[in-house]
Amino acid sequence: MKVAVQRPAPGGGRSVTVADVPLGLAHSDADVIEFLRRAGLENAEDLVLGDSPDIEWRGAPAHEYGAI
Template identity: 70%
Template sequence: MAPAIVVHRPSPSGGRRVTVNGTILGLAHSDRDLIEFLRRAGLENAEARVLGDAERIEWRGGHAHEYEAA
């Protein structure tokens, strides 16, 4: 079963909270941050998950790959 990766809505100050299976990994300000969080969490092919297969990540409250303040 694939992990539940969620990139939450942009915060008022910028950045998006990232969770995997409900565990907070951090506040991403770019795809580069997101890739690093997933890599540190031990997920294989983190870059492909972020840049190649949008169905594996749930982007909430905004467009995928946008991290600016809401």
């Protein structure tokens, strides 16, 4: 499962996609994990998001979500 977390939006949050299918706008790591769980990734809560080779953080470092 190839996951992309896009650059932070101007108002905060990052779009999360799997295989170019949008899952939602994440405002935290917990949101990313929930989107992945809903997409069918077993044990999503066990992922180390910043270190996973299956997650590409685009436009900003891992764990940064912009203004809330």
